[in-house]
Amino acid sequence: MPFVTIEAALLAARAREPEGARAFARFLAGPEGAVVRARVARQVVASRTASLSPAIAGDPFLAAFRRAAEAGVPLPTHPHMRATFEPAQRAIRNYLRGGRAADDVLAEGARRFADLVRPLPAPRSPAPLLLAVSLGLLFAVSLAVRRARDPEFRGAVRRSLPAYAWVAHAAIAVGLLVIAPLAVGAGTSLFAGAPGELRYVGLANYVDVLTARGGALLGTGSFWVVLLVTVLWTAVNVALHLLLGIGLALLLDRPTLRFRGLYRVLLVLPWAVPSYVTALAWKGMFHRQFGAVNAVITALGGEPISWFARWSTAFAANVATNVWLGFPFMMVVTLGALAAIPQDLYEAAEVDGATAAQRFRLVTWPLLAPSLGPAIAMGAVWTFNMFNVVFLVSGGEPDGSTDILVSEAYRWAFTRSQQLGYAAAYAVLIFGVLTVGTRALERLGTRGGAR
Amino acid sequence: MSDGAAGRGTRGARALLGEAGVHALVLVAVAFALYPVLWVLALALSPGDAPAPRVLPLPASPSLVHFAAVLGLDAEAGSGWLFGRQLLNSVVVSGATAVVAVALATPAAYALARFEFVGARAGERALLATQMFPGVAASIPLYLILDALSLLDTRTGLVLVYATTAVPFAIFQLRGAFAAIPRDLEEAAMVDGATRLGAFVRVVLPVARPALAVTCLFAFMTAWNEFVLAATFLSREETFTLPVVLQRYVGEYDARWGRFAAGATLVSLPVMALFYALQRNLIRGLSAGGVKG
Numbered sequence: 001m002p003f004v005t006i007e008a009a010l011l012a013a014r015a016r017e018p019e020g021a022r023a024f025a026r027f028l029a030g031p032e033g034a035v036v037r038a039r040v041a042r043q044v045v046a047s048r049t050a051s052l053s054p055a056i057a058g059d060p061f062l063a064a065f066r067r068a069a070e071a072g073v074p075l076p077t078h079p080h081m082r083a084t085f086e087p088a089q090r091a092i093r094n095y096l097r098g099g100r101a102a103d104d105v106l107a108e109g110a111r112r113f114a115d116l117v118r119p120l121p122a123p124r125s126p127a128p129l130l131l132a133v134s135l136g137l138l139f140a141v142s143l144a145v146r147r148a149r150d151p152e153f154r155g156a157v158r159r160s161l162p163a164y165a166w167v168a169h170a171a172i173a174v175g176l177l178v179i180a181p182l183a184v185g186a187g188t189s190l191f192a193g194a195p196g197e198l199r200y201v202g203l204a205n206y207v208d209v210l211t212a213r214g215g216a217l218l219g220t221g222s223f224w225v226v227l228l229v230t231v232l233w234t235a236v237n238v239a240l241h242l243l244l245g246i247g248l249a250l251l252l253d254r255p256t257l258r259f260r261g262l263y264r265v266l267l268v269l270p271w272a273v274p275s276y277v278t279a280l281a282w283k284g285m286f287h288r289q290f291g292a293v294n295a296v297i298t299a300l301g302g303e304p305i306s307w308f309a310r311w312s313t314a315f316a317a318n319v320a321t322n323v324w325l326g327f328p329f330m331m332v333v334t335l336g337a338l339a340a341i342p343q344d345l346y347e348a349a350e351v352d353g354a355t356a357a358q359r360f361r362l363v364t365w366p367l368l369a370p371s372l373g374p375a376i377a378m379g380a381v382w383t384f385n386m387f388n389v390v391f392l393v394s395g396g397e398p399d400g401s402t403d404i405l406v407s408e409a410y411r412w413a414f415t416r417s418q419q420l421g422y423a424a425a426y427a428v429l430i431f432g433v434l435t436v437g438t439r440a441l442e443r444l445g446t447r448g449g450a451r
Numbered sequence: 452m453s454d455g456a457a458g459r460g461t462r463g464a465r466a467l468l469g470e471a472g473v474h475a476l477v478l479v480a481v482a483f484a485l486y487p488v489l490w491v492l493a494l495a496l497s498p499g500d501a502p503a504p505r506v507l508p509l510p511a512s513p514s515l516v517h518f519a520a521v522l523g524l525d526a527e528a529g530s531g532w533l534f535g536r537q538l539l540n541s542v543v544v545s546g547a548t549a550v551v552a553v554a555l556a557t558p559a560a561y562a563l564a565r566f567e568f569v570g571a572r573a574g575e576r577a578l579l580a581t582q583m584f585p586g587v588a589a590s591i592p593l594y595l596i597l598d599a600l601s602l603l604d605t606r607t608g609l610v611l612v613y614a615t616t617a618v619p620f621a622i623f624q625l626r627g628a629f630a631a632i633p634r635d636l637e638e639a640a641m642v643d644g645a646t647r648l649g650a651f652v653r654v655v656l657p658v659a660r661p662a663l664a665v666t667c668l669f670a671f672m673t674a675w676n677e678f679v680l681a682a683t684f685l686s687r688e689e690t691f692t693l694p695v696v697l698q699r700y701v702g703e704y705d706a707r708w709g710r711f712a713a714g715a716t717l718v719s720l721p722v723m724a725l726f727y728a729l730q731r732n733l734i735r736g737l738s739a740g741g742v743k744g
Binding site: 153156157159160162163164166167169170171173174177178179180181182183184185188195244248251252254256257258259263265266267268269270271272273274275276277278280281282283284285287290292295296299324328332381384385387388391392406407409410413414420423424426427430431434435438 | 470473474476477480481483484485486487488490491494505506508555556558559561562563566567568569570571574577578580581583584585586587588589590591592593594595596598611614615618619622647675676678679683694697698701708711712715718719722723726727730
């Protein structure tokens with residue numbers, strides 16, 4: 001792929017002949033210089049006027065390059081180049097979209113650039129960590145010793161020995177494959193630097209994440225804003241999944257309905273499609289020029305929308321994709337739960353003269369709600385971690401504002417100059433949020449059930 | 452139609468109207484569910500890379516050029532081998548993941564279903580908790596580990612990465628399956644003089660064969676459909692799995708939607724068929740545990 005580059009000539013401040021040097025620089029940067037370079041050295045030209053000059057217009061090599069450059073996209077090739085390229089591109093895009101002052105946009109770009117190339121946190125002495133770890137180990141060992149002295153426990157362990165022969169290899173494999181990476185991940189969050197030259201920095205990464213690296217706590221890209229977006233994303237999606245899933249299940253759950261088997265098969269279709277295909281397909285459907293959504297809007301007499309130019313529409317596009325992909329799960333779970341409700345309860349209610357609404361409120365809902373609890377928890381965790389949709393549909397556009405926690409962590413790890421320690425701190429915080437969140441959901445569920 | 456209904460009285464008319472309303476609502480939902488799939492199919496069958504916007508998902512002048520291009524049957528020499536290689540990568544990685552996961556999980560799942568032992572509950576709970584750690588977030592340590600083992604950009608490395616989710620999933624699935632097998636079966640065999648291992652191999656495993664097959668297929672499907680980790684850990688075209696290939700068609704610097712659609716159709720159809728064949732088992736397994744599915 002050919003590269004389009006920008007040429008520049010630098011002029012020393014104390015040059016002896018500034019006028020002459022300036023004229024020379026102008027010649028070098030201008031079309032005439034480019035033509036000379038192209039004719040003598042066959043160097044490709046970046047300027048359109050120069051490439052049309054009769055001296056070189058006939059050269060097939062240069063002509064081929066010109067055709068390629070017309071379709072070319074500027075592309076960073078090195079991490080350091082990317083560090084300037086990404087913020088600059090975003091700043092330009094934000095400005096061209098209108099509605100924002102150039103200074104404001106540039107300041108934001110500068111802040112992004114500073115984020116990417118910011119100096120590593122100062123190295124810390126690992127002594128406190130070692131002390132804490134050894135104290136923890138000591139405590140664990142003393143607990144183990146005390147338990148090992150307990151004759152009852154020893155008997156239980158002796159009886160367990162045959163079982164250990166069955167689980168030993170799996171325990172080792174899980175330890176190496178599952179537990180070890182998690183431990184390494186948690187450990188990485190205490191380090192900073194590029195892979196291969198990590199150094200211990202204590203809790204500096206966590207402090208940086210939680211204080212938005214000294215910026216505004218509710219500024220763009222701060223952990224707290226991303227957390228807020230993620231919680232909103234999860235709540236909206238799960239609510240819509242439940243609404244659509246339960247609604248359709250109630251419609252389908254009537255034995256007299258014709259084609260209900262066929263309907264069920266067709267409605268489950270989105271679940272069968274691999275989620276990355278779904279995400280890419282919806283990205284295409286929301287394409288400004290040929291997307292189906294804009295085609296429908298224009299057919300109805302509306303103006304086509306640039307879906308990924310504004311937060312609200314980009315978020316809506318993500319939600320539409322995720323609702324499509326997730327409602328069949330809720331529908332199938334609800335259908336299963338409805339089938340488990342004994343039919344004579346309905347008959348008894350009907351004999352007692354209950355209306356349809358009463359039957360739903362007094363029979364269906366109380367028996368349905370508890371069995372939906374685990375499905376809701378599972379759906380919430382899935383949505384919270386739904387990387388594919390966010391990363392592939394909106395890609396965080398506009399400006400990273402639709403990114404959720406997992407996609408933000410991924411960007412820090414793999415696209416923004418590999419700040420692995422910082423990203424690992426993000427990952428540990430995500431785990432914490434999820435653990436606390438599911439506990440709270442569970443407690444809510446049991447309290448609701450007790451009532 | 453409404454005349455006939457009115458003749459049977461208001462109650463019958465209301466029932467019929469209600470029935471029609473239900474059908475109408477369900478049909479709207481069906482249209483919503485089918486539209487994107489049909490849109491991708493139409494895109495795959497329409498020649499050209501910048502299709503005209505259309506409301507109805509029907510190809511303008513159907514052609515198979517995109518399928519030919521994806522399979523490497525068109526003029527670009529050599530790319531056919533590349534696609535074959537990438538298909539092989541997907542098959543090998545997914546197959547190896549499934550075999551490794553089920554082989555490791557089977558005895559452990561059996562022990563969890565049958566024996567009471569110290570640490571069983573704690574181990575199970577720990578395993579469930581690790582499933583909450585998002586796969587994408589786990590990619591950071593996995594990247595460092597693969598880098599240290601020089602397994603980045605290899606199929607072996609990817610199998611190891613996929614095993615980190617497939618093994619716990621298989622343990623939960625199979626534990627449920629083994630628990631559903633009546634104990635009398637093995638006990639009868641053991642009364643007849645078989646050892647515990649002998650009874651497991653000769654009596655329990657044959658009975659559990661369907662569950663083993665289903666678990667294998669699910670592990671295969673999950674690996675076949677995985678995108679992010681493959682995209683992160685593979686950087687050479689020869690090691691790409693199919694999801695990475697598809698994403699590259701419509702990535703940041705390319706927009707060959709026709710090829711993407713044709714490729715997506717080819718890659719998704721087999722797993723979608725598999726999904727329909729196995730969905731009841733999947734739903735049962737989901738309620739047994741295993742948050743990631």
